[in-house]
Amino acid sequence: MEGTLTARDKVGVQDFVLLDAHTSESAFMDNLRKRFSENLIYTYIGTLLVSVNPYQELGIYTMRQMELYQGVNFFELPPHVYAIADNAYRMMCSELNNHFILISGESGAGKTEASKKILQYFAVTCPMTESLQIARDRLLLSNPVLEAFGNARTPRNDNSSRFGKYMDIQFDFQGVPVGGHIISYLIEKSRVVHQNQGERNFHIFYQLLAGSEADHLAYLGLERDPQLYKYLSQDHCAKESSVNDKNDWKTVSDAFSVIDFTEADLQNLFGIIASVLHLGNIRFQEDDQGCATIPDTHEIKWIAKVVCPLTLELSVYARDAMAKAVYGRTFTWLVNKINSSLVNKDFTQKTVIGLLDIYGFEVFDKNGFEQFCINYCNEKLQQLLIERTLKAEQAEYETEGIEWEPIQYFNNKIICDLVEERHKGIISILDEECIRPGPATDLSFLEKLEEKVGKHAHFQTRKLAGPKGQKRIGWMEFRLFHYAGEVTYCTKGFLEKNNDLLYRHLKEALCGCQNSILRECFLAAELENHRRPPTVGTQFKNSLSSLLEILISKEPSYIRCIKPNDRKEPSEFDDFLVRHQIKYLGLMEHLRVRRAGFAYQRKYEHFLQRYKSLCPDTWPHWPGPPGEGVERLIKYIGYKPEEYKLGKFINGFINRHQPLSPNNEEFLVFVRKNYILNLRYHIPKNVLDKSWLQPPGILENASDLLRKMCTRNLVRKYCCGVTAEWTAMMQQKVVASEIFRGKKEGYAESLNQPFVNTRIDEGDINPKVLQLMDSEKIQYSVPVIKYDRKGFKPRQRQLILTQKAAYVVELAKIKQKIEYSALKGVSTSSLSDGILVIHVSPENKKKKGDAILLCEHVFEVVTKLAMLVKKENLVNVVQGRCRCGGSPDGGMHLSSINPVSVQLRQAPGKQEFDPVSYVCKKKHASGSSESITSEDTE
Numbered sequence: 001m002e003g004t005l006t007a008r009d010k011v012g013v014q015d016f017v018l019l020d021a022h023t024s025e026s027a028f029m030d031n032l033r034k035r036f037s038e039n040l041i042y043t044y045i046g047t048l049l050v051s052v053n054p055y056q057e058l059g060i061y062t063m064r065q066m067e068l069y070q071g072v073n074f075f076e077l078p079p080h081v082y083a084i085a086d087n088a089y090r091m092m093c094s095e096l097n098n099h100f101i102l103i104s105g106e107s108g109a110g111k112t113e114a115s116k117k118i119l120q121y122f123a124v125t126c127p128m129t130e131s132l133q134i135a136r137d138r139l140l141l142s143n144p145v146l147e148a149f150g151n152a153r154t155p156r157n158d159n160s161s162r163f164g165k166y167m168d169i170q171f172d173f174q175g176v177p178v179g180g181h182i183i184s185y186l187i188e189k190s191r192v193v194h195q196n197q198g199e200r201n202f203h204i205f206y207q208l209l210a211g212s213e214a215d216h217l218a219y220l221g222l223e224r225d226p227q228l229y230k231y232l233s234q235d236h237c238a239k240e241s242s243v244n245d246k247n248d249w250k251t252v253s254d255a256f257s258v259i260d261f262t263e264a265d266l267q268n269l270f271g272i273i274a275s276v277l278h279l280g281n282i283r284f285q286e287d288d289q290g291c292a293t294i295p296d297t298h299e300i301k302w303i304a305k306v307v308c309p310l311t312l313e314l315s316v317y318a319r320d321a322m323a324k325a326v327y328g329r330t331f332t333w334l335v336n337k338i339n340s341s342l343v344n345k346d347f348t349q350k351t352v353i354g355l356l357d358i359y360g361f362e363v364f365d366k367n368g369f370e371q372f373c374i375n376y377c378n379e380k381l382q383q384l385l386i387e388r389t390l391k392a393e394q395a396e397y398e399t400e401g402i403e404w405e406p407i408q409y410f411n412n413k414i415i416c417d418l419v420e421e422r423h424k425g426i427i428s429i430l431d432e433e434c435i436r437p438g439p440a441t442d443l444s445f446l447e448k449l450e451e452k453v454g455k456h457a458h459f460q461t462r463k464l465a466g467p468k469g470q471k472r473i474g475w476m477e478f479r480l481f482h483y484a485g486e487v488t489y490c491t492k493g494f495l496e497k498n499n500d501l502l503y504r505h506l507k508e509a510l511c512g513c514q515n516s517i518l519r520e521c522f523l524a525a526e527l528e529n530h531r532r533p534p535t536v537g538t539q540f541k542n543s544l545s546s547l548l549e550i551l552i553s554k555e556p557s558y559i560r561c562i563k564p565n566d567r568k569e570p571s572e573f574d575d576f577l578v579r580h581q582i583k584y585l586g587l588m589e590h591l592r593v594r595r596a597g598f599a600y601q602r603k604y605e606h607f608l609q610r611y612k613s614l615c616p617d618t619w620p621h622w623p624g625p626p627g628e629g630v631e632r633l634i635k636y637i638g639y640k641p642e643e644y645k646l647g648k649f650i651n652g653f654i655n656r657h658q659p660l661s662p663n664n665e666e667f668l669v670f671v672r673k674n675y676i677l678n679l680r681y682h683i684p685k686n687v688l689d690k691s692w693l694q695p696p697g698i699l700e701n702a703s704d705l706l707r708k709m710c711t712r713n714l715v716r717k718y719c720c721g722v723t724a725e726w727t728a729m730m731q732q733k734v735v736a737s738e739i740f741r742g743k744k745e746g747y748a749e750s751l752n753q754p755f756v757n758t759r760i761d762e763g764d765i766n767p768k769v770l771q772l773m774d775s776e777k778i779q780y781s782v783p784v785i786k787y788d789r790k791g792f793k794p795r796q797r798q799l800i801l802t803q804k805a806a807y808v809v810e811l812a813k814i815k816q817k818i819e820y821s822a823l824k825g826v827s828t829s830s831l832s833d834g835i836l837v838i839h840v841s842p843e844n845k846k847k848k849g850d851a852i853l854l855c856e857h858v859f860e861v862v863t864k865l866a867m868l869v870k871k872e873n874l875v876n877v878v879q880g881r882c883r884c885g886g887s888p889d890g891g892m893h894l895s896s897i898n899p900v901s902v903q904l905r906q907a908p909g910k911q912e913f914d915p916v917s918y919v920c921k922k923k924h925a926s927g928s929s930e931s932i933t934s935e936d937t938e
């Protein structure tokens, strides 16, 4: 096989494993350079693909090329990113397991391009049904949208991803791509308010200005020139970009329409983008008391009214913090929105191929908190690579009993621990500094680091470095010796960025704002929650740990991208730069492991299936055990003994159901170890998760015991986490189930909506009212009821209501009309009409009548009302619609309703009852707000 490969590939070797001088870095470099100069940018190390960015279009991504690689055995064609994609896809289809492709390399090395090529390959070559074309288009078109909002120009890359991206492509049992899911990691929010020399803000700002219609810009209060905006003009080069913003705007706009964004979504989204630009242009002046004032309120009218007695410096900080928070959360909203358009609603089992395109290792002249996070992420991914290749491969040879010379490699776990270890690592120390009382500063954080990790071999500061090293480290800096090289970080801004705080009153303003995207991003519940949110560092650490969990349970493929020069030039191969990347990407170590082992490793069954036609004894069918068939086949072809090795697997496998004996002993140990090791990645996550890794026959008893232990543990954990409020809510849910299960529409959907204690409170009403508000506003004084476990508390609130908000008034009427002792029962219809009727005692009825409510949370309100008056049995779920008068067809009988039932008298007979339209009609008739008070109706 090797011979044919070499003959076909005249330029160097297309698999580094075939290099004679496989330990020589120079030989590796020569091969890479030689191939690059002939525009052969791809080379394998076994199944790992090394890709060198050509910085030019090479014509190697055509339809013809895609067809060529489709379904062809991995080593039969020259190396290509399509071969990696195809291989993962074929394995997924034949072995029905999940895969991921990890694409790594430094900024500008070609990761995003590689992931796009893979996505295109699947889109073109996978089987497709007409109805699923939309899923495919959405997968493809999510890219330009995410790039517009998450990418920016940096000195290293005109289209640099400033967020990490993991995308799952889901396939059905026929291998058709049917959906997807994207997880984003740590978008670089600081870029919104500040960019270094030669860099730009996120593309979308420039695209909107360059491509949007003039009247759209006017509507947003924007001018076309980016230089007019402080957040876009810091580097004085916004216009000289090689990026074509106008064209890109068109692409992005077209993409939006495919991925399910409504006009309203887009209006809100670009309203936010415009607001961020206006926000950046707000200037502050100091008044006599040292407070900041805003001399020119022109911009404010485009955003909102903001009044705050802050100093000049704090005002600038607050403005920028707001811009960052708004952009960051809008980006998360965007990813969620794209996900909802990619979701596949058919819940049959899917297999997935995940694509991980995450920021590469970064070393700038000045490195801050962002670089610290990015490089920590790269350390974690290197750990994964070590675990899954270097370590795993060596362990496998050992298990298989194949002769092996251990390979030395640097295990970077020590650096991961330095950063992430609980209570001891840099992130914990930073968190402690962020929350401790007293004046914590970036400098005090640095001092804490020196005190706590000063002795670590991979950490250094100016104070700790000897006289020689001192000059190269500043007073505010610390240095980490990463696996990829040393990086000096400036601690300035670490505390602020890790805290990522937003003034409460700004949050309040955002919670109540009219833009529905922002209202989704800034929930009122956040203001009520007084617990400190996890810091950015801790959130990032947790999300990386979840990412690794996702990856570790899948079969890996790797693409290592290399950047040939810093000037984005085609055909320029900078030896120094490339050598450095080869080193830190661990390519030589990887090659040594692959070379010491065997380049091609397959299970006996798969090998035999693929090559059985080469030997008359195995063709068309080998009757015996596959291992023996392979041996026969290989001897027939004429391989020398040193050219192949057969693993032990096979004898043990055959005798796996026999009692323990030397024949199967090793196999059973291997199976046990494998199962336990695998099990740790498939442990159920919560008490409802009933999944469990299928055990091999010999481990059924052990697996059963383990499962019980695990369930007990999860139950204990669950019980420990149950609060008094939660218990109370669960009791309410049980009552709700007794009342509604099987009787009322929408009950099943209501199950996962939590009951809350303060449903009818200021916080709840205001956003609702605001949402419903239209131009016609009326001042309205209304008693608002707050109910909690102690009972109802009336309050008087001055609210601004519109007609459409009248249902709030309806709800408020209860208090005016009835006392709880008078409550005799509650009725709802079996439909999802949101209507409930509260029946009162006959004496009360004379005065006030039953109360009819239109309410969004019927299940909750009815349950709580019933429990409050201890009359669960008196809840009546009536079949059919609410009708006035009699109800011969079984609808809800409302004839007992007294004065409030003016509407009933006005709408006699069996007409449908609609409180909202009634109230609206009534108001229109009188033309005054009083017309909808209960006094009036009486």
Ligand SMILES: Nc1ncnc2c1ncn2[C@@H]1O[C@H](COP(=O)(O)OP(=O)(O)OP(=O)(O)O)[C@@H](O)[C@H]1O
Residues within 6 Å of the ligand: 053, 054, 055, 056, 057, 058, 105, 106, 107, 108, 109, 110, 111, 112, 113, 114, 157, 158, 159, 160, 161, 162, 358, 359, 360, 561
């Ligand atoms: N296979 C390729 N063929 C042609 N040009 C390429 C290829 N790969 C990358 N490039 C060029 O290099 C540029 C940078 O590549 P890309 O954006 O993929 O880098 P990256 O590794 O994702 O960087 P970052 O980490 O900054 O996001 C691309 O915009 C494109 O111009």
